[in-house]
Amino acid sequence: MILVLLGTHELPMTRLIDQVKQAIESGVITERVVVQAGHTEFEKHDNMDVYKFISFEKMQALYEEANLIITHGGTGSIISGLKIGKKVIAMPRLSKYNEHNDDHQKEIVEAFSTNGHILKCYEEDQLSEVIKLSEEFIPKPFKSKRDQMINVIESFIEEL
Numbered sequence: 001m002i003l004v005l006l007g008t009h010e011l012p013m014t015r016l017i018d019q020v021k022q023a024i025e026s027g028v029i030t031e032r033v034v035v036q037a038g039h040t041e042f043e044k045h046d047n048m049d050v051y052k053f054i055s056f057e058k059m060q061a062l063y064e065e066a067n068l069i070i071t072h073g074g075t076g077s078i079i080s081g082l083k084i085g086k087k088v089i090a091m092p093r094l095s096k097y098n099e100h101n102d103d104h105q106k107e108i109v110e111a112f113s114t115n116g117h118i119l120k121c122y123e124e125d126q127l128s129e130v131i132k133l134s135e136e137f138i139p140k141p142f143k144s145k146r147d148q149m150i151n152v153i154e155s156f157i158e159e160l
Helices: 014-025 056-065 075-083 104-114 127-134 146-159
Strands: 002-005 033-036 048-051 068-072 088-091
Touching: 002 014, 002 056, 014 033, 014 068, 014 088, 014 127, 056 075, 068 075, 068 127, 075 088, 075 104, 088 104, 088 127
Parallel strands: 002 033, 002 068, 033 048, 068 088
Antiparallel strands: none
């Protein structure tokens, strides 16, 4: 199963779902696709199960079941996949397409990609080609620095 996450931002992201549908129609994607669509309205394909929003528990189960995660560039969506060792392809929401207010997701996707954690797909890329690359891609394990950040914050507070 492939899990596709369009996020919960109030602006739609049809660009990503259009490329997913093209990959299904061209035969690059042959397995079941589960889509968390959020506020993105689109005509679904026969091979898709579409949910506007998904509960935390159901989302966790879908992450576990997924062979591949194709997502917008939100940190939560990316990190949730990386923490359990999943292959992740991320396409950032871009302001020039009215998908977000700014291009911070491009910076997020670039950082994770540069460090070997995920594969990136921008508007000029073809998602089908990146999906093919994912078959051989071995993501670099992600190690959160959360505990270190908490220690720094706690030390700072204690010094006040």
